[in-house]
Amino acid sequence: MKIEKDAEKILKEFSKTLESIPDLEETHYIVDNVNLTRKDISTKKNPEKIMRNAKTDKDGNIIVKKADWTN
Template sequence: MIEKEAEKILEEFSKALEKVPELEETHYIVDNLNRTRADKKRKHDPKRILKNAPVDEEGNIIVERGEWTQ
């Protein structure tokens, strides 16, 4: 039953593809090149980054345990 339905779907898809007109090649006015920038090294200050993190009395960062963990 599934095989017959799959064949029917493929036949209908093939017929639909026959109706798609042939198109000429598309040309673009602008260059479609990947634009990239040079990597720049940035100074990271861990103390500044962690400044707003919640900590306990011992200075440990408090994080939320994921629901998927036990």
């Protein structure tokens, strides 16, 4: 098939390209900020902004689809 031939051609060309890449030594980081962490700070949530996209009925209740696997 044409697709298989094209795929083989791409793989052969890619393999040839990989052969021309020189082997390099392991990369070492000069700076100490490789594994940084941040403080776990919560931000205020705006319920009006969150509810803007929710489907609601006339009483303001959220309308959701019941799961098909429940009875």
